[in-house]
Amino acid sequence: MSEFLLPDEITTLARRVVEENAALGRTVAVAESCTGGLVAAAITEIPGSSKVLDRGFVTYSNEAKQQSLGVPSDIIDAFGAVSVACVFAMARGALERSDADVAVAISGIAGPEGGTAQKPVGTVVFARAIRGNDTPDAESQFYEGQDRGGVRLQATLCALELLLP
Secondary structure, three states, X not given: OOOOOOOHHHHHHHHHHHHHHHHHOOOEEEEEOOXXXXXXXXXXXXXXXXXXXXXXXXXXXXXXXXXXXXXXXXXHHHHOOOOHHHHHHXXXXXXXXXXXXXXXXXXXXXXXXXXXXXXXOOEEEEXXXXXXXXXXXXXXXXXXXXXXXXXXXXXXXXHXXXXXX
8 A cells, every 4th residue: 555645845744743742742633624634644644643643533514513523503603614713612622522732723715615705715724722721822824826735735734833842
Protein backbone atom coordinates (compact mmCIF):
# COMPACT_ATOMS: atom_id res chain seq x y z
CA MET A 1 0.00 0.00 0.00
CA SER A 2 1.35 3.43 -0.89
CA GLU A 3 1.63 6.42 1.41
CA PHE A 4 -1.11 9.03 1.44
CA LEU A 5 0.04 11.81 -0.85
CA LEU A 6 0.15 15.22 0.78
CA PRO A 7 2.08 18.28 -0.34
CA ASP A 8 5.58 18.39 1.15
CA GLU A 9 4.78 21.63 3.01
CA ILE A 10 1.96 19.90 4.90
CA THR A 11 4.01 16.79 5.66
CA THR A 12 6.91 18.89 6.93
CA LEU A 13 4.63 20.90 9.20
CA ALA A 14 2.85 17.76 10.44
CA ARG A 15 6.26 16.29 11.33
CA ARG A 16 7.01 19.39 13.41
CA VAL A 17 3.63 19.10 15.14
CA VAL A 18 4.36 15.49 16.09
CA GLU A 19 7.98 16.02 17.11
CA GLU A 20 7.48 19.25 19.08
CA ASN A 21 4.35 18.11 20.89
CA ALA A 22 5.88 14.69 21.66
CA ALA A 23 8.93 16.41 23.14
CA LEU A 24 6.61 18.25 25.54
CA GLY A 25 4.43 15.22 26.28
CA ARG A 26 1.48 17.17 24.87
CA THR A 27 -1.46 15.56 23.07
CA VAL A 28 -3.78 17.13 20.52
CA ALA A 29 -7.30 16.72 19.17
CA VAL A 30 -8.76 18.14 15.98
CA ALA A 31 -12.35 19.09 15.21
CA GLU A 32 -12.65 19.41 11.45
CA SER A 33 -15.41 20.49 9.15
CA CYS A 34 -14.30 21.82 5.75
CA THR A 35 -10.97 19.97 5.90
CA GLY A 36 -12.81 16.66 6.23
CA GLY A 37 -10.07 14.90 8.18
CA LEU A 38 -7.04 16.24 6.31
CA VAL A 39 -5.44 17.59 9.49
CA ALA A 40 -5.72 14.24 11.26
CA ALA A 41 -4.55 12.46 8.11
CA ALA A 42 -1.47 14.68 7.89
CA ILE A 43 -0.58 14.03 11.52
CA THR A 44 -1.09 10.27 11.29
CA GLU A 45 1.15 10.13 8.23
CA ILE A 46 4.08 10.81 10.58
CA PRO A 47 5.66 7.92 12.50
CA GLY A 48 5.18 8.42 16.23
CA SER A 49 1.92 10.32 15.79
CA SER A 50 0.14 7.92 18.17
CA LYS A 51 2.01 9.63 21.03
CA VAL A 52 0.52 12.99 20.04
CA LEU A 53 -2.88 12.65 18.35
CA ASP A 54 -5.55 11.72 20.88
CA ARG A 55 -8.44 11.86 18.40
CA GLY A 56 -10.05 13.64 15.50
CA PHE A 57 -13.65 14.64 14.96
CA VAL A 58 -14.93 15.17 11.43
CA THR A 59 -18.15 17.08 11.99
CA TYR A 60 -19.19 18.21 8.55
CA SER A 61 -22.90 18.70 9.18
CA ASN A 62 -24.41 21.06 11.72
CA GLU A 63 -26.03 18.06 13.39
CA ALA A 64 -22.66 16.36 13.77
CA LYS A 65 -21.20 19.49 15.35
CA GLN A 66 -24.06 19.44 17.86
CA GLN A 67 -24.05 15.69 18.54
CA SER A 68 -20.31 14.97 18.56
CA LEU A 69 -18.93 18.21 19.96
CA GLY A 70 -21.86 19.69 21.88
CA VAL A 71 -22.09 22.86 19.80
CA PRO A 72 -25.34 24.54 20.90
CA SER A 73 -27.90 24.86 18.11
CA ASP A 74 -28.50 28.49 19.08
CA ILE A 75 -24.88 29.32 18.17
CA ILE A 76 -25.30 27.80 14.72
CA ASP A 77 -28.70 29.48 14.28
CA ALA A 78 -27.41 32.89 15.35
CA PHE A 79 -23.93 32.96 13.82
CA GLY A 80 -23.70 30.03 11.39
CA ALA A 81 -21.30 27.10 11.31
CA VAL A 82 -18.57 29.29 9.82
CA SER A 83 -18.17 31.65 12.76
CA VAL A 84 -15.86 32.33 15.66
CA ALA A 85 -18.62 31.31 18.09
CA CYS A 86 -19.05 27.95 16.39
CA VAL A 87 -15.34 27.08 16.20
CA PHE A 88 -14.88 28.17 19.83
CA ALA A 89 -17.61 25.69 20.78
CA MET A 90 -16.10 23.02 18.53
CA ALA A 91 -12.64 23.42 20.09
CA ARG A 92 -14.03 23.37 23.62
CA GLY A 93 -16.14 20.32 22.76
CA ALA A 94 -13.11 18.51 21.37
CA LEU A 95 -11.24 19.12 24.64
CA GLU A 96 -14.22 18.05 26.75
CA ARG A 97 -14.64 14.84 24.75
CA SER A 98 -10.96 13.88 24.68
CA ASP A 99 -7.88 13.57 26.84
CA ALA A 100 -5.98 16.07 24.67
CA ASP A 101 -4.07 19.04 26.02
CA VAL A 102 -4.87 21.23 23.03
CA ALA A 103 -7.58 21.16 20.36
CA VAL A 104 -7.96 22.95 17.06
CA ALA A 105 -11.27 23.45 15.28
CA ILE A 106 -11.80 24.38 11.63
CA SER A 107 -14.96 25.41 9.78
CA GLY A 108 -15.16 27.10 6.42
CA ILE A 109 -16.60 27.47 2.96
CA ALA A 110 -14.44 25.56 0.49
CA GLY A 111 -16.77 26.09 -2.47
CA PRO A 112 -17.48 26.24 -5.22
CA GLU A 113 -20.98 26.91 -3.83
CA GLY A 114 -22.11 28.03 -0.39
CA GLY A 115 -20.57 31.46 -0.17
CA THR A 116 -22.42 34.69 0.60
CA ALA A 117 -21.49 38.35 0.45
CA GLN A 118 -20.67 38.25 4.18
CA LYS A 119 -18.90 34.88 4.02
CA PRO A 120 -17.55 34.28 0.53
CA VAL A 121 -16.07 31.02 -0.71
CA GLY A 122 -12.60 30.75 0.78
CA THR A 123 -13.62 31.95 4.26
CA VAL A 124 -12.25 29.65 6.98
CA VAL A 125 -12.42 30.16 10.75
CA PHE A 126 -10.11 28.48 13.26
CA ALA A 127 -10.02 28.18 17.04
CA ARG A 128 -7.46 26.68 19.41
CA ALA A 129 -8.38 25.66 22.93
CA ILE A 130 -5.81 24.69 25.55
CA ARG A 131 -6.79 22.67 28.60
CA GLY A 132 -6.85 24.92 31.65
CA ASN A 133 -7.30 28.10 29.59
CA ASP A 134 -10.94 29.21 29.40
CA THR A 135 -10.46 31.54 26.43
CA PRO A 136 -9.73 29.88 23.08
CA ASP A 137 -7.77 31.75 20.41
CA ALA A 138 -9.52 32.33 17.10
CA GLU A 139 -8.68 33.64 13.68
CA SER A 140 -10.33 33.93 10.30
CA GLN A 141 -8.60 33.48 6.98
CA PHE A 142 -9.78 34.23 3.47
CA TYR A 143 -8.19 32.13 0.76
CA GLU A 144 -9.17 34.18 -2.26
CA GLY A 145 -8.74 32.68 -5.71
CA GLN A 146 -8.33 29.13 -4.41
CA ASP A 147 -10.36 26.21 -5.70
CA ARG A 148 -11.98 23.79 -3.25
CA GLY A 149 -8.83 21.71 -2.89
CA GLY A 150 -6.68 24.78 -2.42
CA VAL A 151 -8.91 26.13 0.35
CA ARG A 152 -8.83 22.78 2.15
CA LEU A 153 -5.04 22.46 1.87
CA GLN A 154 -4.43 26.05 3.04
CA ALA A 155 -6.80 25.48 5.97
CA THR A 156 -4.92 22.29 6.85
CA LEU A 157 -1.65 24.22 6.95
CA CYS A 158 -3.10 26.89 9.20
CA ALA A 159 -4.60 24.31 11.58
CA LEU A 160 -1.27 22.49 11.83
CA GLU A 161 0.48 25.77 12.63
CA LEU A 162 -2.00 26.31 15.49
CA LEU A 163 -1.00 22.93 16.91
CA LEU A 164 2.65 23.92 17.28
CA PRO A 165 3.68 24.64 20.89
